[in-house]
Amino acid sequence: MATDGVVVPTRSFAQAAASEEVSVPLRVVQIDGLVVLKIIKHCKECMPALVTGQLLGLDIGSILEVTNCFPFPSRGGEEDEEEADGANYQLEMMRCLREVNVDNNTVGWYQSTYMGSFQTVELIETFLNYQENIKRCVCIIYDPLRSGQGVLALKALKLTDAFMDLYRTQNFVGEKLREKSLTWKNIFEEIPVKISNSSLVSSLMTELETDAPATQCDFDRLVLSTNPFMEKNFEFLIECMDDLSMEQQKFQYYYRNLARQQSQQQIWLQKRRTENAARKQAGEELLPEEDPNNPIFKPIVEPSRLDSYLITNQIDNYCSQINGFSGQSFSKVYLMDAFHED
Amino acid sequence: MGGSTVLHLPSGPAGVIAKLHPTVLFNICDSYIRRNDQQERVIGTLLGSVSTDGTVEIRNSYTVPHNESSDQVAVDIDYHRSMFELHQRVNPKEVVVGWYSTSSGVSGSDALIQDFYAREVTNPVHLTVDTTFSDETASIKAYVSTILSLGERQLAAQFHEIQLDLRLLEAERIGFDLLKKTMVEKLPNDLEGLEQSIGRLQNMIEVVFRYVDDVVEGRIPPDNSIGRYLAETISMVPKIAPEAFDRLFNDSIQDLLLVLYLANLTRTQLALAEKLNTAAQIL
Numbered sequence: 084m085a086t087d088g089v090v091v092p093t094r095s096f097a098q099a100a101a102s103e104e105v106s107v108p109l110r111v112v113q114i115d116g117l118v119v120l121k122i123i124k125h126c127k128e129c130m131p132a133l134v135t136g137q138l139l140g141l142d143i144g145s146i147l148e149v150t151n152c153f154p155f156p157s158r159g160g161e162e163d164e165e166e167a168d169g170a171n172y173q174l175e176m177m178r179c180l181r182e183v184n185v186d187n188n189t190v191g192w193y194q195s196t197y198m199g200s201f202q203t204v205e206l207i208e209t210f211l212n213y214q215e216n217i218k219r220c221v222c223i224i225y226d227p228l229r230s231g232q233g234v235l236a237l238k239a240l241k242l243t244d245a246f247m248d249l250y251r252t253q254n255f256v257g258e259k260l261r262e263k264s265l266t267w268k269n270i271f272e273e274i275p276v277k278i279s280n281s282s283l284v285s286s287l288m289t290e291l292e293t294d295a296p297a298t299q300c301d302f303d304r305l306v307l308s309t310n311p312f313m314e315k316n317f318e319f320l321i322e323c324m325d326d327l328s329m330e331q332q333k334f335q336y337y338y339r340n341l342a343r344q345q346s347q348q349q350i351w352l353q354k355r356r357t358e359n360a361a362r363k364q365a366g367e368e369l370l371p372e373e374d375p376n377n378p379i380f381k382p383i384v385e386p387s388r389l390d391s392y393l394i395t396n397q398i399d400n401y402c403s404q405i406n407g408f409s410g411q412s413f414s415k416v417y418l419m420d421a422f423h424e425d
Numbered sequence: 426m427g428g429s430t431v432l433h434l435p436s437g438p439a440g441v442i443a444k445l446h447p448t449v450l451f452n453i454c455d456s457y458i459r460r461n462d463q464q465e466r467v468i469g470t471l472l473g474s475v476s477t478d479g480t481v482e483i484r485n486s487y488t489v490p491h492n493e494s495s496d497q498v499a500v501d502i503d504y505h506r507s508m509f510e511l512h513q514r515v516n517p518k519e520v521v522v523g524w525y526s527t528s529s530g531v532s533g534s535d536a537l538i539q540d541f542y543a544r545e546v547t548n549p550v551h552l553t554v555d556t557t558f559s560d561e562t563a564s565i566k567a568y569v570s571t572i573l574s575l576g577e578r579q580l581a582a583q584f585h586e587i588q589l590d591l592r593l594l595e596a597e598r599i600g601f602d603l604l605k606k607t608m609v610e611k612l613p614n615d616l617e618g619l620e621q622s623i624g625r626l627q628n629m630i631e632v633v634f635r636y637v638d639d640v641v642e643g644r645i646p647p648d649n650s651i652g653r654y655l656a657e658t659i660s661m662v663p664k665i666a667p668e669a670f671d672r673l674f675n676d677s678i679q680d681l682l683l684v685l686y687l688a689n690l691t692r693t694q695l696a697l698a699e700k701l702n703t704a705a706q707i708l
Contacts, residue, residue: 116604117451123599124448124484128516151455156514172514179508183488184459233622234615235599266699278609283556284454288605290562291450291591300599301622313684320691395695402695405688407615409681414619416677418626422662423670 109274110145112221112239116280118152119237125154126195126227132157135194137173139186142219148279149223150186152193189213191220198319199226199236199404202271202396204389207250210242221274229404232312232411233304239274246270256385267392267399307419309412313405320401323394330391340383348380443481443550443567444590446473447604449525450554450565456488457527457556465493468526468538470505471552472512472519481522481550485512489524491538498534500541523550529559531568531584539570539584551584565589 118138125134136154140147153176155169181187191213194201201224213220221239229236242250245265260266280288352372359369373380449471456467472485487508492499512519524542526535530553542549551568568584603609613621633655639645640652665673 115455117448117455119599119603120448120451124446125515154515172511175507176511179487179504179511182490182504183456184461232615234618235603235612237612267695276612278603278606278612280604280607281454281458282607283458284451285605285607286558287450287454291593292605300618301625304619304622305626317684324691395699398691399695402688402692405684409685409688411615411619412681413678414616414623416674416681418623420674423665423667 107145109147109219109221109241111277112147112149112223112274113277113279114149114223114237114239115151116278116284118149119235119278121152121154122193122223122225122237123227123230126225129157129195130227131197133195133197135192137176137189138191138193138221138223139177139180139188140190141186141188142190147190147219147221147274148186149190149221151180153180189217189220191217191222193223193225196224196226198228198315199224199400200319200397202393202400204393207242207270211247211250214242214247228312228315231303232306232309232408233300233302237276239276240271241274243269243272250389253387256388260388267395270392270396304411305415305418307415309408309415313408313412316401316405316408320398320405323398323401327391327394327398330394333386334391337383337386344383351377441479441481441548441569441587442590443483443552443587445552445565445567446482446484447591447593449483449486449552452486452488453525453527453554454556457554466527468500468524470509470521470542471523471525471550472509473522474518474520475522483522483550483552485516485519486525487512493534496534498537500538502541521545521549523552525552525554527554527556529553529555529557529564530566535584536570543570550587552589565591 122136125136134154134157136152138149139151139153140149142148156172177187177189192209194206206222210220210222221241223237223239226236246269249259249265355370355372359372362369453467453469456469460467467488468491469486469488471483472487473481473483475481489505489508490501509521521542523546524538526538531551535551539549539551542551548569551570553564553566553568555562555564567587567589569587570584573583603612636645636651637655640647
């Protein structure tokens with residue numbers, strides 16, 4: 084492993100076997116409790132910096148088991164040096180973990196996010212990088228801030244196959260998207276998450292569970308001051324709206340140019356036709372109805388729709404966060420009301 | 426341990442508390458499950474920090490391969506070193522604070538390992554997790570050692586059990602329900618979690634109600650300290666005039682409704698834009 088110098092491991096037996104079979108779509112990501120705790124630990128400790136780490140596990144049919152993970156050192160410093168360094172770190176860590184019989188199989192990566200603002204081009208790039216080496220991989224997103232509200236804000240994502248095909252060709256024009264009927268909803272696919280624990284952990288935890296009727300999680304959930312979170316959410320939403328309107332302007336500009344060009348082309352064609360008609364009568368050779376050298380026939384490049392798709396996704400995400408959150412707040416406010424009536 | 430002796434005994438490290446993070450426990454269990462065939466126990470390094478008052482916080486751990494025979498222990502020191510370096514790069518604040526082993530108590534060879542870790546850090550903590558449940562409970566214990574010496578000669582190491590604080594706060598945050606079952610099919614979403622918490626709150630209030638009623642009707646002898654706690658809790662609820670509260674209540678409801686409306690409006694707009702975008706025929 085250490086000698087071949089590849090960052091992401093060569094395909095293991097399990098993966099090789101899986102690829103031999105007819106590929107089953109990935110249905111469930113099964114995460115070990117240990118991994119959940121490790122991810123949370125890493126993401127929380129490094130707040131507010133956003134961090135990433137590697138997921139290790141097994142790929143079994145339609146279930147992807149994530150059995151261990153390790154954090155990446157946070158970035159900073161020279162890019163090239165960092166990269167080589169990071170690769171070394173990764174190799175070394177995996178070698179060490181394999182020595183103590185940890186599953187030595189990359190299945191994806193995890194990253195922390197701030198208020199769910201993870202839909203970026205970088206994420207897509209990273210995903211494709213991973214995908215090149217491992218057929219099935221997921222990205223686990225953890226939101227430390229939202230988890231402070233008493234929910235486990237953990238989700239597993241992957242890119243849809245249709246989107247990946249399209250991304251490889253970098254062809255994000257309206258026509259292609261329509262052809263594939265790919266909408267912004269089809270970029271990411273959320274995979275249901277299951278959490279598993281070994282029997283040993285399970286019995287240990289049952290033993291250690293406190294008898295206290297209320298746990299930290301209850302306190303977190305029942306906190307009444309929800310405004311800061313809501314405000315942040317709206318702030319991001321407004322930013323996204325600005326971005327979206329910028330994108331929209333780009334498109335308007337494009338369409339305006341396109342329309343102008345087309346009308347110019349029409350005028351030119353008209354002229355050419357009347358000229359040709361005149362030539363025909365005079366018995367002269369006809370001129371071609373196209374002139375590639377004329378600047379008005381130069382095609383205008385349609386701007387990529389990827390950005391606007393991602394922004395739309397982002398907005399949708401914020402909206403659903405706001406929705407869920409206000410739902411919670413309603414309950415809390417009514418709870419307070421009930422208290423005061425007593 | 427700790428039998429009476431006439432030798433010079435350094436004063437025991439009284440008052441040292443070790444705080445244990447749940448991540449470490451999970452890690453230890455996992456490493457035990459993944460141990461080599463015929464390996465009796467697993468040992469590993471504990472990482473964390475020591476605060477000025479002597480409290481040791483154990484926050485992270487990793488397994489270290491080792492070999493054991495009747496009177497010999499070989500710990501893979503290189504492995505320990507390289508793993509420590511790797512961990513340092515992620516979190517330089519975590520230093521070696523001790524080691525763990527998955528056995529039910531302290532055995533003879535532990536002194537040798539303790540000796541090794543004593544070279545890495547002064548006063549290493551030795552954590553034992555009984556993964557075999559030998560006396561039907563999961564006994565988790567922490568020890569520190571002191572060296573018995575006669576003049577200049579070191580005779581033995583003595584292990585003292587120290588207080589262990591299982592900091593399960595992190596585990597509580599996630600919820601025990603997720604961590605104690607062998608399989609959880611679905612993560613609870615925002616509202617389900619809140620529902621649970623409110624249910625628990627309701628139960629607690631009911632318990633208190635029943636208790637107060639029982640006391641008032643003379644079924645249970647009153648307990649002053651409980652009464653004081655209850656009074657304290659009730660006085661925590663801020664007193665707001667009903668009109669003021671109504672206004673507050675209505676305001677927040679209005680705010681929330683507005684926010685909800687805006688969010689849904691945005692979503693509708695997106696859906697509409699989507700339809701227009703894909704439907705529009707570009708000439």
